[in-house]
Amino acid sequence: MNTSILQECLNYIDFLRSIGYFVSLSGFDSKFEPYISELSDYEIHLHSVCFYLKQNSKTQGKCVLNKQKLNHAKITEPYYSCCYAGVEEFVIPVLYQDTCIMCINISGYRGTLKKSKKFMERVLPECDNHFSELYNELSISVPRFDDVMKFISPLKYMIIELYKSCESMSNDLNEIPLAKQIYFRAINFINENYMMQLSCDYVAKQLNYSASYLHYIFKKEGNTTIKACINDVRLNKAKHLLSHTQISITDVALACGFLDSNYFSTAFKNKYGIPPKKYRDIHFLSKQS
Numbered sequence: 001m002n003t004s005i006l007q008e009c010l011n012y013i014d015f016l017r018s019i020g021y022f023v024s025l026s027g028f029d030s031k032f033e034p035y036i037s038e039l040s041d042y043e044i045h046l047h048s049v050c051f052y053l054k055q056n057s058k059t060q061g062k063c064v065l066n067k068q069k070l071n072h073a074k075i076t077e078p079y080y081s082c083c084y085a086g087v088e089e090f091v092i093p094v095l096y097q098d099t100c101i102m103c104i105n106i107s108g109y110r111g112t113l114k115k116s117k118k119f120m121e122r123v124l125p126e127c128d129n130h131f132s133e134l135y136n137e138l139s140i141s142v143p144r145f146d147d148v149m150k151f152i153s154p155l156k157y158m159i160i161e162l163y164k165s166c167e168s169m170s171n172d173l174n175e176i177p178l179a180k181q182i183y184f185r186a187i188n189f190i191n192e193n194y195m196m197q198l199s200c201d202y203v204a205k206q207l208n209y210s211a212s213y214l215h216y217i218f219k220k221e222g223n224t225t226i227k228a229c230i231n232d233v234r235l236n237k238a239k240h241l242l243s244h245t246q247i248s249i250t251d252v253a254l255a256c257g258f259l260d261s262n263y264f265s266t267a268f269k270n271k272y273g274i275p276p277k278k279y280r281d282i283h284f285l286s287k288q289s
Helices: 003-018 030-043 048-055 060-072 114-126 129-136 145-167 178-193 200-207 211-222 226-244 249-255 261-272 276-288
Strands: 022-026 079-082 088-096 099-109
Touching: 003 022, 003 030, 003 145, 022 030, 030 099, 030 145, 030 178, 030 226, 048 060, 048 129, 048 249, 079 114, 088 145, 099 145, 114 129, 178 200, 178 211, 178 226, 200 211, 200 226, 211 226, 226 249, 226 261, 226 276, 249 261, 249 276, 261 276
Parallel strands: none
Antiparallel strands: 022 099, 079 088, 088 099
16 A cells, blocks of 8 residues: 555645644545545544534534535535535545545635525524634635635645555455455444444444444454444544644543543543543644644
């Protein structure tokens, strides 16, 4: 696998984020399967409104549905719009041979579209006052479309090169045994829905297989259990949030699907050897100094 191209993509996204752009990725083509774990870390919208909506029980599922709707849309041209909660964003498809292989999202804006305020007000009854406070913190300084396309173009080229590298691999999905395909599909589902309350039964039902068969697949293909895999994915997402945001440890835990912040801290320390706060001190604060 060509991990150097992947790392260049992720480094460039980190750079754009470091200068104030909330860049994320979505709508991955199946050819990106070998890199889905690394790429899905960059699906997360890093501004506070999205964290609030994903933690709020009345809106949590809507974020997933909104993302699924975008993933199934056949986007061929970049556009500027807003999500169901009125958060405005650029959506830029990456095309290869006239097919969208991934979308680049630049989010975190408000005040430009008439419908965004209407959508925000529609969500208000499902939220407390903190939502409107966070929404008002979104930037009203929306960059020019032409300027966005200029600094996103290098990322598009890198993503296309990564895709071509995946395409050239001999382990094309059609050549992979069925059991491994099911394993990949389950991993992908967990990475897309880790913030929800997942279980072996729930994942199996979504993939139309029995829980016992899926348990067998995980033991055979990954030498692990679904529960352990879900925990690993959540902890990996948490690690990413701790090194890229300053939201509280409790909010990190909730955003990653942990209902108990104490359990999260214990699980994090068991996996990485240090508690979440110390990890942030090392990996976030040091990068800012």
